[in-house]
Amino acid sequence: MDALTSLIEGFGTALTPQNLLYAFLGVLLGTAIGVLPGIGPAMTIALLLPLTRGLGVTSALIMFAGIYYGGMYGGSTTSILLNTPGESASVVTAIEGNKMAKAGRAAQALATAAIGSFVAGTIATALLALLAPTVADLAVEVSPADFFAIMLLAFIAVTSVLGSSRVRGLASLGLGLTIGLIGIDATSGQQRLTFGIPELADGIDVIVVAVGLFAVGEALWTAAHLRRKPVEVIPVGNPRMNRADWGRSWKPWLRGTAIGFPFGAIPAGGAEIPTFLSYVTEKRLSKHPEEFGKGAIEGVAGPEATNNASAAGGLVPMLTLGIPTTATAAIMLAAIQSYGIEPGPQLFSKEPELVWGLIASLFIGNTVLLVLNLPLAPLWARLLRIPRAYLYAGILFFSSLGAYAANANTFDLFLLLLIGGLGFMMRRYGLPVLPCIIGVILGPFAEEKLRQALQISNGDIGGLFEPISVVVYCIVALILLWPIVRRFLPRKAIPGVLEEAAHDIEEAHQHSGLTTAVSVERHVGVHPGDHPGDEARKKPDFGEPSGL
Amino acid sequence: MSSAAPGGTREEGRSEYGVALFLGALGLLVIVQAILLPESRIARGPVGPAAVPIVVGGLLVIVAGFLALDVARGGRGEPEGGEDVELTGRSDWRTVLLLAAAFVSNALLIEGLGWPLSGAILFWGCAFALGSRHYIRDAVIALVLSFGSWYLFAFGLGVVLPVGILKGIL
Numbered sequence: 125m126d127a128l129t130s131l132i133e134g135f136g137t138a139l140t141p142q143n144l145l146y147a148f149l150g151v152l153l154g155t156a157i158g159v160l161p162g163i164g165p166a167m168t169i170a171l172l173l174p175l176t177r178g179l180g181v182t183s184a185l186i187m188f189a190g191i192y193y194g195g196m197y198g199g200s201t202t203s204i205l206l207n208t209p210g211e212s213a214s215v216v217t218a219i220e221g222n223k224m225a226k227a228g229r230a231a232q233a234l235a236t237a238a239i240g241s242f243v244a245g246t247i248a249t250a251l252l253a254l255l256a257p258t259v260a261d262l263a264v265e266v267s268p269a270d271f272f273a274i275m276l277l278a279f280i281a282v283t284s285v286l287g288s289s290r291v292r293g294l295a296s297l298g299l300g301l302t303i304g305l306i307g308i309d310a311t312s313g314q315q316r317l318t319f320g321i322p323e324l325a326d327g328i329d330v331i332v333v334a335v336g337l338f339a340v341g342e343a344l345w346t347a348a349h350l351r352r353k354p355v356e357v358i359p360v361g362n363p364r365m366n367r368a369d370w371g372r373s374w375k376p377w378l379r380g381t382a383i384g385f386p387f388g389a390i391p392a393g394g395a396e397i398p399t400f401l402s403y404v405t406e407k408r409l410s411k412h413p414e415e416f417g418k419g420a421i422e423g424v425a426g427p428e429a430t431n432n433a434s435a436a437g438g439l440v441p442m443l444t445l446g447i448p449t450t451a452t453a454a455i456m457l458a459a460i461q462s463y464g465i466e467p468g469p470q471l472f473s474k475e476p477e478l479v480w481g482l483i484a485s486l487f488i489g490n491t492v493l494l495v496l497n498l499p500l501a502p503l504w505a506r507l508l509r510i511p512r513a514y515l516y517a518g519i520l521f522f523s524s525l526g527a528y529a530a531n532a533n534t535f536d537l538f539l540l541l542l543i544g545g546l547g548f549m550m551r552r553y554g555l556p557v558l559p560c561i562i563g564v565i566l567g568p569f570a571e572e573k574l575r576q577a578l579q580i581s582n583g584d585i586g587g588l589f590e591p592i593s594v595v596v597y598c599i600v601a602l603i604l605l606w607p608i609v610r611r612f613l614p615r616k617a618i619p620g621v622l623e624e625a626a627h628d629i630e631e632a633h634q635h636s637g638l639t640t641a642v643s644v645e646r647h648v649g650v651h652p653g654d655h656p657g658d659e660a661r662k663k664p665d666f667g668e669p670s671g672l
Numbered sequence: 673m674s675s676a677a678p679g680g681t682r683e684e685g686r687s688e689y690g691v692a693l694f695l696g697a698l699g700l701l702v703i704v705q706a707i708l709l710p711e712s713r714i715a716r717g718p719v720g721p722a723a724v725p726i727v728v729g730g731l732l733v734i735v736a737g738f739l740a741l742d743v744a745r746g747g748r749g750e751p752e753g754g755e756d757v758e759l760t761g762r763s764d765w766r767t768v769l770l771l772a773a774a775f776v777s778n779a780l781l782i783e784g785l786g787w788p789l790s791g792a793i794l795f796w797g798c799a800f801a802l803g804s805r806h807y808i809r810d811a812v813i814a815l816v817l818s819f820g821s822w823y824l825f826a827f828g829l830g831v832v833l834p835v836g837i838l839k840g841i842l
Contacts, residue, residue, distance in 0.1 A: 162756050178829030291738045292749055295695055298732040302702055305728060309721040314709050316725060317702065340775075342754075347771055347802060348763040351756050512756055514813065517798030520771065524778055524794060525787075525821055529831050537779035541772065552763070553691045554749025567728075575719045583718030 134480025150190020158198025166451035168195035174526035220423030235363035244429035248436030263469035273593035300563020330458035341547015380429030388437025699732030770801030786836020791818035
C-alpha cells in the first residue's frame with residue numbers, strides 16, 4: 125500500500141538517533157511545561173516554539189509532535205490533581221478525575237488517562253495516515269472558490285461553538301482578521317494598516333501574536349486575579365490499574381477514539397463537544413452510573429481518549445487543506461509556515477519526507493509519552509507546587525525571550541505587550557481566543573483564495589458559487605441561522621445526547637467558571653432555583669444573522 | 673462565585689459597552705484606512721487591496737452593534753477562569769501595571785544592557801510584582817535563568833541574543 129510504504133519511510137526519517145532524541149526532548153519539555161498550572165497545550169507550544177528555531181524543519185516538527193502530545197497530557201494531569209481545569213477540553217476530565225483523586229485513586233485516574241491517550245492517539249494517528257493522503261489527493265482538485273468557502277466554514281464553525289456566545293466569538297474573529305490584514309498586500313504592493321511603521325510592513329509575526337494572546341495575555345489576566353491562598357495538590361504514587369480498572373476502561377477508550385477522531389477532522393471548533401459527548405455516552409452505557417459524579421473511571425477514560433483522538437483528527441484538515449481547527453494546530457501551522465513551507469493540499473506531494481516524518485513521530489511521541497509519564501507522574505505532581513510568583517514571572521520571561529529571538533527586534537517586544545493587553549481584555553470580557561488566532565492565520569490565506577477565484581471568473585461574483593462551495597455555504601447558513609431554525613423544529617427533533625451534552629457543558633461552566641460567555645438556551649424545569657447565580661448569569665440567546 | 677464575578681452587577685456592565693465601542697472604532701479605522709489606500713499601478717485581478725479590509729471593518733462594526741444590543745439586553749461576557757484564577761473581587765491593577773513596567777524595562781534595556789541583565793531584571797521585577805519578597809533568592813534564580821538561556825540560545829540553537837555591556841566577558 126502506498127500510505128504504508130510512505131509511513132515506513134517516515135519512520136526511517138524519524139528513527140534516526142538524533143530525531144529520536146528530539147522527539148524524547150519534545151515530550152519531556154511538553155509535559156513539564158504543560159503540567160504547570162495555568163499553561164494549556166496552546167501556550168506550551170507557543171512558548172517552546174523558539175526552541176525549534178535552530179533546528180532543521182523535519183527535526184523541528186518531530187520535536188513539535190512530542191511537545192504537542194506532552195502538552196496535552198500535562199494538561200490532563202493538572203486537571204486531575206487540581207480541580208480547576210486550564211482549558212475547555214479538560215473540563216470533563218476534571219469532573220470525574222478530580223473526584224477519583226480525592227478518593228485516593230489519583231494513580232488510577234492518571235493511569236487510565238495516560239494509557240487511554242496512548243491507545244486513542246495510536247489508533248487516531250493510524251487513521252490519519254490512512255485517510256490524509258486520500259483527502260489530500262481530493263483536495264488538490266478543490267478550486268480557489270471552494271477553498272474560500274471551506275475557510276469561511278472554518279471561521280463560522282470556530283465562532284459558533286456550542287456553549288459560547290457567538291457575537292463574542294465573531295468579535296474575536298474580527299480582531300484576528302484585522303491583525304492578519306496588517307502589512308503589505310501581496311497582490312497590489314499596498315501597505316495596509318501599517319501607519320507608516322516600517323516594522324509592520326511584513327505583517328506581525330504569528331509567533332508574536334500567538335505568544336502575546338496565549339502566554340502574555342494569560343499571565344497578565346491570571347496575575348490580576350491571582351489566588352493568594354496555596355492550592356491543594358493531591359499526592360500521587362506511580363500510576364497503576366488493577367484488573368477491574370482495565371475492564372472498565374478499554375471500551376471507553378475505543379468509544380472515545382470513535383467519537384473524537386471525526387469531530388477533530390471536521391472544522392467544528394475544538395475538543396469540548398466530543399469530550400462532553402463521550403462523557404454523556406459513558407454515563408449512559410456504564411454499569412455503574414451511580415458512581416458518576418463521585419469518581420467513575422469511565423468518565424476519565426472516555427473523555428481523555430476522545431481528547432487525544434480529536435487532536436489527531438484535527439491534523440487531517442491541517443495537513444491536507446492547511447486549515448487548523450484548534451489553537452494548537454493553528455500554532456503548529458504557523459511553525460510550518462515560518463520555514464517558508466506553504467501548507468495546503470500540495471504538502472503531501474511536495475514535502476513527503478516532512479509530512480510522513482511528522483506522522484511517524486506522532487506514533488513515536490505517543491509511545492515515549494507512555495514510557496515517560498507512568499514513572500514520572502509523582503515528579504510532575506511536584507511541579508504543581510511551584511511558587512506562583514516564579515511561574516508567571518517565568519512565563520513573561522520566556523515569552524519575551526521567544527518573541528525577541530524570532531526577529532531580534534525590540535519593536536516586537538512592545539507589540540507583544542500590546543497583544544498581551546488585547547488577550548487580557550478578551551479574557552476579561554469573555555471573548556474566546558481561538559477564533560482570533562484562526563483569523564490571524566487563515567485570514568490572509570482566505571483573502572488570497574477569494575481573489576484568485578474572482579480573477580478566474582473575471583470578477584463575476586457567480587464564480588464563487590461552484591457545486592462544492594454551494595453545499596458549504598448552505599452549511600454556513602444553517603450554523604448561522606441555527607437558533608432560528610431550531611424554533612421551527614419539534615423539540616424531539618434535537619438529538620437527546622447533544623442536548624444533554626449542552627446541559628452538562630453549562631453545568632460544568634457554572635461550577636468551574638471556565639471559558640467564554642455562555643448562552644446556550646436554558647432547559648425548562650431544570651433545577652429551578654438550584655443555583656443562586658442563575659439569573660445574573662443568564663444571557664439572551666443571540667442568534668440573529670449578522671449580515672454576512 | 674458566579675454572582676460576585678466582575679461584570680455581575682449592572683454598574684460594571686457599563687465597561688462592556690467599552691468593548692463594543694472599541695470594536696466599532698477599530699472597524700471604522702480599518703474601513704477608512706482601506707478607502708484612503710492610493711490607486712495601485714501593479715494591481716492584478718478584479719479585487720483590489722481595499723475590498724477585504726472593508727468587509728472585515730464592516731464585520732467589526734456590525735458585531736459591535738450586536739454586542740451593544742446584547743449588553744443592553746443583560747448579556748455579560750463571562751470572565752475566563754483557570755487553575756490559579758479567583759474571580760471574586762476586582763482586577764488587581766497594581767500587579768498588572770508592575771508587570772507591564774518590568775516588561776517594558778526589558779524591552780528598553782535589552783539592546784543596551786544585553787539579555788543576561790535585562791532578562792534578569794524582567795524576571796526579578798515580575799516576581800516582585802507578583803508578591804515574592806525573597807529578594808536575594810529571586811535575584812539568583814533570575815540571573816541563572818537569563819545567563820542560562822543566553823548560553824542555551826548561543827550554543828544550542830545558534831541564536832545570539834544581545835550581549836550589551838557584557839561584551840567580551842560572555
